[in-house]
Amino acid sequence: MKKYPEYKKLELPRISNDILNYWKENNTFQKTISSREGATPWVFYEGPPSANGMPGIHHVMARAIKDIFCRFKTLQGYQVKRKAGWDTHGLPIELAVEKSLGITKEDIGNKNSSKYISVEDYNKACRKEVMKYTDQWEQVTAQMGYWVDMSDPYITYDNKYIESVWWLLKDLYNKDLLYKGFTIQPYSPAAGTGLSSAELNQPGCYRDVKDRTATVMFRVVDSLKFKVESSELKVESDEIYFLAWTTTPWTLPSNTALAVGKDIDYVAVKTFHPHPVKGKETEPVVLILAKDLLSKYFPAKNAELKFEEYKAGDKNSPYTVVGEFKGSQLAGSTYQQLLPFVQPDGKAFEVVCGDFVTTTDGTGIVHIAPSFGADDFKVARENGIASLTLVDRRGKFLPEVQDGTFLFGEEFVKEAYLNDAEKQTEFEKQKQILEAAGKIKELKAYLSVDERIVLKLQEEGKLFKKETYEHSYPHCWRTDKPVLYYPLDSWFVKVAQNRSKLVELNQQINWKPESTGTGRFGEWLKNALDWNLSRSRFWGIPLPIWTSEDKSEQLIIGSAEELKQHISNSVAKGFMTGNPLEQFVPGNFSKDNYGSFDLHKPYADNIVLEKNGKKLFREPDLIDVWFDSGSMPYAQVHYPFENKELIDGRKNYPADFIAEGVDQTRGWFYTLHVIGALCFDSIAYKNVVSNGLVLDKNGNKMSKSRGNAVDPFKTIDKYGADATRWYMIANAAPWENLKFNEEGIEEVQRKLFGTLYNTYGFYALYANVDNFVIDEQNILPVSERIELDRWIISELQTLIENVTNAYETFEPHRAARFIEDFVDEHLSNWYVRLSRRRFWRGEMSTDKKAAYETLHECLMVVTQLMSPIAPFFSEWMYQNLTALIRAEAVANNSPLRWDSLHLTNLVKADKTKQDKALEERMELAQKVSSMVLSIRKKENLRVRQPLQRIQIPTLDAEFSMKIEAVKDIILSEVNVKQIDLVDESHTQIVKNLKLNFKTLGKKCGPNMKAVQAYALENAAELIKIIEKEGRYVLNINNAEIVLETEDVEIIPVDIPGWKVANSGAITVALDINISEELKNEGLAREVVNRIQNLRKDSGFEVTDRILVKIKQNSQLDNAIKNNLSYICSETLTNDLQLVQELSTANAVSIEVDELISTLISIEKQN
């Protein structure tokens, strides 16, 4: 006999393990792809993780999202291939290697170092390091149920992958989208390397430091000619100065411009020089600064001081504003070079406009040293201003920056770069010179470059004010020293000039959430800057560009074949001795062939090429690893060397779907978009879900150092993958941050999975008793089933619609919530509860069969709908529900023929089975039942006590019909004998009036409030007249307003003398009088309950028939006698005897209610 499997308890982790094995044995994942051969592909790209770090719980979250839609689309019949990938290059890997080998960057390839390591060995170590946690990644992938093909992943260090990347770079180069330029980048002189923003953002890198700042006076050239368009200064002095503030005085020798804001108001102020040179103490000067900042430098009260009364050395100087103008009027003025150590080559010392200028601090005029600030560089370039770079890469001034007294030449510009001994030597030197020159009486400590420049300026009468200023400044994470911003050579992709294309293509992308696409991403695109590809590192893809020393010749290599040819040529010309690609056979795409060489450093650097007789050397940089991952659509298929058609024929491109963390917006999402747009004039993905972060339960970021990181392995072991995934998906929208709380998983476990497990258990228990097995070929049409069945089937169709729609719009949390609600509210707490008797009562019948079939269908559909989120449990359910009939299904080629749920086809909602009116009626029944129960609760009447009747006042026929249709359900649910639908002809009903604001709002406008007040006051009269005449006319503020039937809702609220509950437009009254008969019936039900408990405690089967003996009790006997057949049929009792005595040995004492107790015994009868 075929039996449904029954279980003792729900063990989700065990189910996961069993199903994992089942999938493995049956190659289920492969089948989901092979079974859809020829179907429309649905293209998914896997963003490559880096295997040099352990997987965390956030990876489970991100991968669950990816998995859900791939599974969903598979169910819909698409073929969804999922190629895994590994991101293998980049700084984190270099750092990890250096840490494990105990070396630093200085040791790499440096034979003078005691910890020397060759670039070659270093490269090998990186290769190994990068795959360190591959096992853990594979494990977590399998255990969480993420289906991705890890057998043939793309690996970014693979030669084939690199070859595709080179091809893309060459494509950009040929389209004139790649150029070499220089930018100002964070640079660590101590480490001799540029730093990425990621490095600067490491914890502890930004530190508060105190710097010497100076407000400096730049003297206007030929002040008598100084005119500013409309306003001419009436200057009594020929000394006019721009005031500018700096926190880095060491950049002042490199100053070549000043920046003003074009719409900022500036003033010229006449005052006395605060630090004048000798002999000029009482000669006034004119200073220019932002109007908003005037009061910061000139206290208002000083404006009243008289110039005539000023004496040299007075603390407060008089001042007066002598001119006012916009920044745009100042632009173009020139000034004298502040510290003329070196002359710039080109235009300089001019005032320009910069949009970054503000008046929040400083003077509203910004000192510009184009070499040492990104904004400075930009504004200088825009205005054709030359630059001065008077600091070298070691962080030292050039020798030319030499002052006899205050030193500078060949000096570190930052105090932090000196060690203690150096500082001491410098100090002694300074002491001697400064004291000898009489500049300082007794020098007590080392003076920084900044301090001495300020001193020099002061002495030269160019200083207005000096202060110390505390601000946060970036430090190199490795050397702990402050960074400089320094101009470095770099290769760039021309993104800025293609902004409009990027923005336009972005319109085609469906972003979830939309705001990330239009906002964070869209805004970013609008302002996109050229992409700096260069990285001076060791482990990454080398730039395939070779240049001659005189820069006249250049070659870019786009394939291994090309490289081989060029090397051969170079060998022929005698520039190289051998060809590292000797073994490589172009056109042979085997792994061996591509394993015969290495394109990484140092090999790439050893290649010297030839063009027009000149030696070409490789541009030393590596490319940004983001370019690696952004190349993934093409490089994963080795485009264009292989699979050309997949991309060019748009077969595997662009992706239908990608998903990663929102932190990838300017990472992977961006680089995919840029490369797609520039190389292929296409979007790279159609739909993108940017998911939020996983935080700890208090909303803090998870990190190892905080100890609040959640171990995905432990979590999955404890709760199983399904509960973990379900919790993460259902709890928050993917793009919102998730506060991860284990209690939430527990809740999902008992609420959803526990309920479904129990529902299945119920089905299996009775189906096995009845020897019922579902038969796909012989199902009772839904139209022939009872109202309750038709209702749940109708709700099920609505569920299918809602869930499918939620998945289609990439809103898995909504899908999960719909399923939860259905399972809990509709299926378990209403359908099954109300249907219980149909399952256990009597022999097999049409109605019983319908009940089984209905429940089976509900479980099947729910199982399928939830399977993208909970792949293991749903598979387990599917097997439980269908394994019995698999053989027949295969023979009949019916929908259940598949040996895995994940191979089936998604059900579609059947509109003919949907009955919205029925759904509404049932909702009404639930509402009325709940109201009756709430009255019972208030009146302290337990549900087992039958009551005589409910009255429901009705005002229209439609409502009456609805109640009539669900009357029986309500009565049995609340244990009441009858429902009386009453109207005014029978009962006095208190009614109330509700205004329909939607219709009335238009009608009344500003009089709305008055109408409401009036209606409230005159409710009774209004109701009377509207019921009689269908309209009511009232005058408010001289306006005539006609209330019509549609403008008001009349609802019954009370029946005087009854216990009443109301909710919305429904009112229910309950008769709480208990007659003798009802009392007895209630007692009988109590007895039934006690007997059922005894049956259960005695371990009887649900089908066993019994003999019951009850000790007589005058308060109980009548109740039993009058309800004998009821008691017997409910409890499967053959014979119930009321006896005088019962030995306590075989009997149990029971309390029927607070007052009545007796003895009872039961025994099995066969």
Added chain:
RNA sequence: UGAGAUAUAGCUCAAUGGUCAGAGCAGAUGCCUUAUACGUAUCCGGUUACAGGUUCAAGCCCUGUUAUCUCAACCA
């Protein structure tokens, strides 16, 4: 500093501009009417972050502020 997101009950989340802002969890109080105490019912719980504005009507629309998060930047 810029761009973006978020802010609703103790917690996690809902709520086409419309009447009384809802669920689940937690808490309190009951209830085991042959699936389930991993259950179930009832109750308690709100200045919808703050301040303005638009509107007959605002949790929702607009402006500003604050806090938190992400990314980018930190430049005088």
